[in-house]
Amino acid sequence: MNGVMTERDDDAGESRRFLIGLGRGAAGAMLFGIPMLMTMELWQLGFYIERWRLFLLLIVNIPLLILLAHRIGFERTSTAAEAFRDATIAYGLGIVISSAILVMLGDIKPHMPFSEMLGKIAIQAVPASIGALLGRSQLGGQAGQDDDEDRKEGGGAVPDEISTSYGRELFLMAVGALFLNLNVAPTEEIILIAYKMTPWHALVTMVASIAIMHGFVYAVAFKGTHDIPEGTPWWHVFFRFTLPGYMVAMLISLYVLWTFGRLDDTAPAEMLMSAIVLAFPGAIGAAAARLIL
Amino acid sequence: MTTTAKNRHTEAREPRLIEWATGVVSAILVVAMIGWVGYEAWMDEDMPPEFSIAITARTQVEGGYRVEFDIANKATVTAAAVTVRGEILDGGNMVEDADVTFDYVPAESKSSGAILFSQDPGAREVRIRAVGYTDP
Numbered sequence: 001m002n003g004v005m006t007e008r009d010d011d012a013g014e015s016r017r018f019l020i021g022l023g024r025g026a027a028g029a030m031l032f033g034i035p036m037l038m039t040m041e042l043w044q045l046g047f048y049i050e051r052w053r054l055f056l057l058l059i060v061n062i063p064l065l066i067l068l069a070h071r072i073g074f075e076r077t078s079t080a081a082e083a084f085r086d087a088t089i090a091y092g093l094g095i096v097i098s099s100a101i102l103v104m105l106g107d108i109k110p111h112m113p114f115s116e117m118l119g120k121i122a123i124q125a126v127p128a129s130i131g132a133l134l135g136r137s138q139l140g141g142q143a144g145q146d147d148d149e150d151r152k153e154g155g156g157a158v159p160d161e162i163s164t165s166y167g168r169e170l171f172l173m174a175v176g177a178l179f180l181n182l183n184v185a186p187t188e189e190i191i192l193i194a195y196k197m198t199p200w201h202a203l204v205t206m207v208a209s210i211a212i213m214h215g216f217v218y219a220v221a222f223k224g225t226h227d228i229p230e231g232t233p234w235w236h237v238f239f240r241f242t243l244p245g246y247m248v249a250m251l252i253s254l255y256v257l258w259t260f261g262r263l264d265d266t267a268p269a270e271m272l273m274s275a276i277v278l279a280f281p282g283a284i285g286a287a288a289a290r291l292i293l
Numbered sequence: 294m295t296t297t298a299k300n301r302h303t304e305a306r307e308p309r310l311i312e313w314a315t316g317v318v319s320a321i322l323v324v325a326m327i328g329w330v331g332y333e334a335w336m337d338e339d340m341p342p343e344f345s346i347a348i349t350a351r352t353q354v355e356g357g358y359r360v361e362f363d364i365a366n367k368a369t370v371t372a373a374a375v376t377v378r379g380e381i382l383d384g385g386n387m388v389e390d391a392d393v394t395f396d397y398v399p400a401e402s403k404s405s406g407a408i409l410f411s412q413d414p415g416a417r418e419v420r421i422r423a424v425g426y427t428d429p
Binding site for chain 2: 166170188191192195196198199200202203206207210239240241243244246247250265266267269270272276
């Protein structure tokens with residue numbers, strides 16, 4: 001936020017901006033959460049998911065949101081305390097928006113047992129809260145409109161250059177993979193596809209996932225694309241970023257499948273097959289996260 | 294390290310050791326995974342689904358009797374819509390039967406379920422067997 005602006009701002013402007021931020025968060029939660037809020041399997045998971053796995057997912061979401069808020073807010077000069085506040089607000093928004101939409105869709109009714117309602121809301125709140133944070137950054141950022149214009153002129157509060165550490169780069173990929181995985185993992189199609197595929201299909205899927213990941217970030221000139229410095233062979237970044245990124249996507253896939261109970265009593269080969277299937281959207285999500293965030 | 298300048302990211306020219314270490318570990322994992330799947334693709338013989346069923350528990354429940362069982366598929370192919378029928382036999386005559394359908398019994402894996410009878414089989418024989426399946 002621009003320092004000069006802040007000094008001039010009165011309380012009314014301050015709270016108005018806060019409300020705009022909230023609105024953007026809510027919009028993001030809805031935009032990114034709606035595919036999951038309208039997925040039958042996720043409603044069912046809400047009451048049959050093992051409680052301690054759900055608990056773990058809810059706990060894991062907290063540091064994830066804080067780091068993400070810090071990352072998104074980082075460029076806009078936010079502190080750790082602000083990141084913590086943003087993460088809390090995003091989680092809260094996720095819960096509120098999920099419950100409101102589930103009630104509106106008639107999926108939560110007063111006669112239902114409390115634990116069922118809670119489970120349904122809790123499982124939806126995770127992707128919705130990530131959406132809320134993304135909404136704040138992607139639908140305009142946490143600064144006001146005036147700052148956006150400033151930014152275009154290059155004189156805003158955004159530093160011209162920021163460095164992303166290697167660990168953080170992998171973390172961003174994990175968030176992207178997790179987000180897309182949560183979208184598709186609960187559906188029965190994932191395991192059905194895994195059962196239909198032969199190992200040959202799986203091989204092609206793996207190679208395609210890795211190639212798409214690399215192409216997304218380095219070859220196709222999207223906004224936010226990554227440049228390889230002159231004189232560095234392409235396989236340098238392939239080994240340092242793309243392959244670890246694919247492993248991150250695989251790990252997240254396994255975690256999400258396990259959370260949804262898709263790996264129980266399953267042979268290792270079958271686990272690997274479903275993970276490969278799920279890592280395909282995961283890889284796309286991971287690559288997209290590197291571009292967007 | 295990646296440096297972001299005005300929405301362009303440039304990878305650092307001189308990466309740190311940890312980046313290479315992670316890269317090498319990942320490369321090994323990816324190669325191992327491809328190797329494993331490749332081996333399976335090579336060795337792949339389509340054994341038709343083969344089930345074995347083991348009764349794990351019998352419990353008296355309200356208004357009936359529950360027989361729980363595990364169904365394992367030993368083959369390398371997954372079966373869908375597996376119908377399992379439980380029968381109470383009294384000296385070769387069927388006294389009662391009940392069906393249950395599994396959405397999937399994955400390859401080399403097991404699923405569990407239960408059949409609910411209206412009466413206690415007591416000392417009579419309980420037979421549980423898979424009667425059909427579809428390919429997914």
